[in-house]
Amino acid sequence: MDGEKIKDSAMDLVLNVADYYFFTPYVYPASWPEDGALRQIISLLVVTNLGAAVLYLGLGAISYYFIFDHNLMKHPHFLENQVWREIKYAMTSLPWISIPTVALFFAEVRGYSKLYDNVADSPLGWPGLFLSMISFLFFTDMCIYWIHRFLHHKLIYKLFHKPHHIWKIPTPFASHAFHPVDGFLQGMPYHIYPFLFPLHKVLYLALYVFVNIWTISIHDGDYRVPGALTTVINGSAHHTDHHLFFDYNYGQYFTLWDRLGGSYRHPSALMGKGPHDLIRKLQAEGKLGNDEAKPNGQVNGRAQRGVTCKEE
Template sequence: MDVILEYADEYLFTPYVYPASWDEDNSLRKCLSLFLITWSMGFISYLLVAVPSYFFIFDHDMMKHPHFQKNQLRQEFWQSSYAMPLMFIMSTPMYYLEVTGRTRLRENYDDACFGYFTAIPELISMIIVVDFLSYTFHRAMHHKLVYKYLHKDHHKWKVATPFASHAFHPVDGFLQQMPYHVCVIIFPVNKYLFITFLVLANIWAVSIHDGEFEMPEWMKSVINGPAHHTDHHMYFNYNYGQFFTVWDRLCGSYRHPSTFEGEGPLQYVHKLESSKSTSTPAPETDVKSYETPISSEYDSGVESSGEDSEESICSSGSDDGYCEYEAARAPVDICKNCSNLESSVFELHNSTVNKSNILKNTEKEKTLSEENVFLSSYIHRSNNSLELFCSSSVASDALTQRRFSVACEHSSENEFVHKRRRFSFRG
């Protein structure tokens, strides 16, 4: 970093930015220069890696997942843009210590035991230290007393894109950088190797969010790749590692990626599209159930994305309300306790429609049956009345017979009309 600072002072800051009276050895000037250099380099490298990764590597079918939010790309980008200057302000003192020789950074390998071959153990040592410290800091960020204030900003997105790689809370982003600076404090590291390692780590941070799940078979259980980190975003309590899975395995937080078992978010999207095209019920969601916390001390359960939201559709039953699942970020067909809700609603709807149709048909048949019974009764009574009349009035005159018949018929017709109206009103 001191070499970059020298070139920046010579060709940019001294002739164009700072006043001539401001000495190059001034501590405040150096800190300001280091902040501008690290911020600009970090942001440019973020764009140079994230933009091609999004357009050429990231599978855009992931954006059809129900967990993918509206305007998510814009939110990820603006969160990264807001966090970067603040996190580099906090990191500036560490860079200042490095350029002023207060760390164990060295310029060459003249005094090294194995010459330039010393770079190999230095690189291995940095990878081991960074991987361990990153796992420790990352898991600590999931503690229920810290998570909602710091790390929650990065977990707002269940299905992340490459632009989410730097979308941290500023303090969280600073703590994510600390393992790299610790390396140059505890053992000697060549400064050029250190800068190269920082650049490669930045590329790695983008790559584990790019959704490119293909890797050699032997690496699937060793390297903490995009499939592992995707499950970390989806299931929250697993795969905290940075480069390898060793610390997750030793500490009991390893989860074999669901993508390698055919149940990842991309497979779920394909099943969902297939169900829509064939008009079949939606498949069971990839977030199958509420995951039990691994450790009550460090892990709080499912991601707390809406502790005080009144729109949450369910909760994990936590006493402090920490493990609520916000409706604004989780569609109703995907829920940690109700993973099969969509298909259940679909079946309930069909059952309700069928029952409604059966009930309507039953009512119609009942009405028609009652009407037929009434008509049969009416005809039967009319026939009986006519037979009684004929048998009892053979000797009667024609006028009496006619009046009795008309009165009987009129009374029966009134009763029939009254019944008919009652049935029509009820139907």
């Protein structure tokens, strides 16, 4: 593979930094060339797993401590030790998800994608850069909708997607708590886009970080959505209803495909029938008491009655 092609990747930016500051001086022997396939695969596995863990735990912790409403931990469907269980499940799955993901990253590094270095290389220049960002969002939203809906098929659901629906009232740490097959399939559109369409490598990295932030945000329990965007943007309120009622709101960023596919549900939390409303009702009935939400996610067992939620 010639040197020019090996430069046409977003991950080479990351690998170059990792090689310069860590792998070359401290890890690999001098006899291992930086563009060697085995070295690149090993480095990509290390960088991908470390990056995924940092993004997940770092962004998840920020969201959990500064955005997530801990009052939701009083909800009857919030599980005992749920936060720890979400983290444990995610951290167990991420290394497995990284294996096929690294195969795609390796193909990028070896020059098989349409990633480019300079804006001048864009077919449409700066407008092309902007259009590629918009098309990335709409392409991945469309793909994830249909992949997500496929994962809800009765022949597939229990095998791969059901573990994610254990979290009826998710926290930000539920964002990556998927079965490995489920996690890879729903992440695949992000990785195949640059093999199909031109995309600036720095923009690709920025979008990759954005995707992680968004995935955490729709699990963060912050149900506020600007009024004008309520019917357009798929936010935490929409996605919480997906966890509670199962076959609605499959979308990632937008409600477009849910509307086209007949699976849109206006968020219960925006109609006075959401998780917070149930908590207030149970407290008023004396079924929750005035106990503070416990750090380990335990709730008053008496509150397990009187709650409706679709069973899968």
